[in-house]
Amino acid sequence: MPALSLQQLQLINFRSYKRLTWDCPPGLNIIFGPNAAGKTNLLEAIGYLALARSFRQQQDQQLITWGANSFQVRGLCHSNGEKIELVINYQQHNNKKLTINGNGNRLIELLGIFPAIYFGPDDLNLLKGGPAYRRHFLDREISMGDRIYCRNLQDYRRILFQRNLLLRAIKAGRGKEEELEPWDTQLLVTGKAILEKRARFLQSLAPVVAATYRDMAGGEKLALIYRPGVADQEEWAERLKAGREREIQAGMTLWGPQRDDFTFTLDGHEARYFASQGQQRAVVLALKLAEARYYREILHVMPVLLLDDVFSELDEERQGALLELLAAADQAFLTTTEVGLLPARLRERSHLWELTRGREPRLTSGPAGAQ
Amino acid sequence: MYYPEPLNKLIAALGRLPGIGPKTAQRLAFHILKVPASEARDLATAIQEARQKTIYCSICGNFTDRDPCRLCSDPERDHSCICVVEEARDIIALEKTRQYRGLYHVLQGAISPVDGIGPEQLRIKELLARLQGGKVREVILATNADVEGESTALYLDKLLKTLGVKVTRLAYGLPVGGDLEYADEVTLARAFAGRREIE
Numbered sequence: 277m278p279a280l281s282l283q284q285l286q287l288i289n290f291r292s293y294k295r296l297t298w299d300c301p302p303g304l305n306i307i308f309g310p311n312a313a314g315k316t317n318l319l320e321a322i323g324y325l326a327l328a329r330s331f332r333q334q335q336d337q338q339l340i341t342w343g344a345n346s347f348q349v350r351g352l353c354h355s356n357g358e359k360i361e362l363v364i365n366y367q368q369h370n371n372k373k374l375t376i377n378g379n380g381n382r383l384i385e386l387l388g389i390f391p392a393i394y395f396g397p398d399d400l401n402l403l404k405g406g407p408a409y410r411r412h413f414l415d416r417e418i419s420m421g422d423r424i425y426c427r428n429l430q431d432y433r434r435i436l437f438q439r440n441l442l443l444r445a446i447k448a449g450r451g452k453e454e455e456l457e458p459w460d461t462q463l464l465v466t467g468k469a470i471l472e473k474r475a476r477f478l479q480s481l482a483p484v485v486a487a488t489y490r491d492m493a494g495g496e497k498l499a500l501i502y503r504p505g506v507a508d509q510e511e512w513a514e515r516l517k518a519g520r521e522r523e524i525q526a527g528m529t530l531w532g533p534q535r536d537d538f539t540f541t542l543d544g545h546e547a548r549y550f551a552s553q554g555q556q557r558a559v560v561l562a563l564k565l566a567e568a569r570y571y572r573e574i575l576h577v578m579p580v581l582l583l584d585d586v587f588s589e590l591d592e593e594r595q596g597a598l599l600e601l602l603a604a605a606d607q608a609f610l611t612t613t614e615v616g617l618l619p620a621r622l623r624e625r626s627h628l629w630e631l632t633r634g635r636e637p638r639l640t641s642g643p644a645g646a647q
Numbered sequence: 648m649y650y651p652e653p654l655n656k657l658i659a660a661l662g663r664l665p666g667i668g669p670k671t672a673q674r675l676a677f678h679i680l681k682v683p684a685s686e687a688r689d690l691a692t693a694i695q696e697a698r699q700k701t702i703y704c705s706i707c708g709n710f711t712d713r714d715p716c717r718l719c720s721d722p723e724r725d726h727s728c729i730c731v732v733e734e735a736r737d738i739i740a741l742e743k744t745r746q747y748r749g750l751y752h753v754l755q756g757a758i759s760p761v762d763g764i765g766p767e768q769l770r771i772k773e774l775l776a777r778l779q780g781g782k783v784r785e786v787i788l789a790t791n792a793d794v795e796g797e798s799t800a801l802y803l804d805k806l807l808k809t810l811g812v813k814v815t816r817l818a819y820g821l822p823v824g825g826d827l828e829y830a831d832e833v834t835l836a837r838a839f840a841g842r843r844e845i846e
């Protein structure tokens with residue numbers, strides 16, 4: 277399996293970092309510091325190199341340091357013995373620019389070069405939050421290994437946007453119903469491609485999630501169930517025709533992957549309603565661990581792991597599951613406010629970095645046996 | 648800024664051109680002031696003449712200085728084949744490939760609800776009129792590979808098939824996701840060779 281790591285991170289005007297140059301070693305890196313020191317911001321910047329998007333579901337605009345009008349994230353990566361320099365520039369109200377080893381590239385070329393998985397407190401939303409969180413998860417994960425999917429998504433968003441406007445125009449008497457036809461055709465073709473890929477992804481992820489949960493928590497049986505925004509693909513075209521008037525009145529496309537969702541059940545009971553807090557955390561952790569396994573077993577890469585303040589919330593057994601995953605990673609970044617809260621066997625194997633607001637992380641100790 | 652009024656006007660006019668921001672407009676205006684007066688006058692005349700003497704071809708919609716345009720009145724070209732494009736500048740991109748010897752038809756846009764453009768706003772009636780004589784055997788749809796271009800192609804495909812004419816779509820290899828203008832010659836040449844009928 278190709279070894280993957282970040283060697284150097286450089287930031288200009290990214291969140292709380294006006295300027296940062298940080299040389300980070302492979303292996304385990306623990307970043308500790310008080311609240312608001314910039315720990316999550318640092319992980320966000322590393323994660324930005326994976327998809328050129330924030331994992332916090334935020335606009336690029338919000339990533340710019342207050343008062344500035346652009347930011348840059350530069351990463352020197354080591355992938356399979358090869359050095360790759362990634363530079364992403366974002367200019368306010370403008371487009372993002374990507375260069376790979378000094379050459380200008382389309383953003384889509386970034387996919388798969390530096391896969392990273394983020395796991396943080398907000399991820400409880402994957403269970404408790406609205407369907408948008410889960411679609412965001414699906415899109416990130418599938419895009420990482422599939423450029424055509426990424427392109428399908430872009431097209432689909434544009435088709436939806438145009439089609440919805442046309443529906444409203446028809447309602448207002450500014451368009452004819454038959455003008456919908458070419459948009460319907462594209463909606464169906466692109467939409468089906470997305471539905472299919474999401475179904476396939478969840479199909480291969482579901483057993484891994486179930487097994488991961490069983491190994492870690494035991495007891496109940498966890499199931500992951502896809503709830504597509506079109507119940508029956510074969511009937512989608514019919515549905516569009518039959519529901520034409522409803523869609524025109526609503527001024528909105530009522531069926532399609534934009535309505536997709538998936539749910540978890542424990543022994544058949546909807547987890548978001550019936551699971552205890554501890555069980556809910558275990559479900560989300562199982563999903564995240566399964567995600568990493570999916571990368572290894574299906575995509576054949578071990579992603580860089582970004583674990584944001586997650587250890588303190590877990591009991592010993594679940595910490596153990598996470599430690600096992602960390603042992604398999606080429607590189608991982610963990611944050612905490614209190615190093616003492618981390619398991620000793622983890623600390624001993626890690627580089628410890630102290631973070632003070634606005635500064636570069638300062639190495640306080642390396643892994644036992646090294647140096 | 649405290650520039651003399653005529654200079655201000657020039658900067659403002661240049662700044663309204665696409666792709667030209669305030670700084671560039673200023674730089675261009677200063678440049679125009681520095682060059683010999685004859686050069687500036689040539690530029691002004693060129694703009695005026697291009698504007699006066701360039702018209703749209705009444706048949707295909709291409710830019711021309713005489714009507715019908717050179718392409719439409721060339722007996723050497725294949726008058727049984729029409730290639731439909733969004734903009735006049737797409738013709739230049741396609742001509743560069745030297746793969747195509749037929750005629751063109753410029754729609755002057757693509758279907759796009761957000762821009763308020765439906766089939767009515769495009770030069771579709773003019774296209775249908777050209778197919779009336781029965782001389783045209785094939786129509787090649789060479790609208791862009793984005794969703795607006797695709798919608799336009801789908802719409803035309805359905806409309807033209809009812810007339811019994813063969814309709815093909817330019818086969819873009821990988822979706823270029825945009826304008827014909829930016830596709831390279833090799834890609835376009837390949838697209839011509841691999842054009843196919845829409846299912």
Ligand SMILES: Nc1ncnc2c1ncn2[C@@H]1O[C@H](COP(=O)(O)OP(=O)(O)OP(=O)(O)O)[C@@H](O)[C@H]1O
Binds near residue numbers: 291292316341342
């Ligand atoms: N766009 C921005 N420009 C400047 N500063 C920002 C920007 N966005 C966030 N910040 C600052 O970053 C700080 C938060 O940083 P971050 O979330 O990384 O903290 P943290 O170390 O993870 O803290 P905690 O331990 O509480 O999670 C905020 O206090 C905010 O002032």
Ligand SMILES: [Mg+2]
Binds near residue numbers: 315316317584585
């Ligand atoms: Mg944080």
Ligand SMILES: [Zn+2]
Binds near residue numbers: 705707715718719
């Ligand atoms: Zn002409």
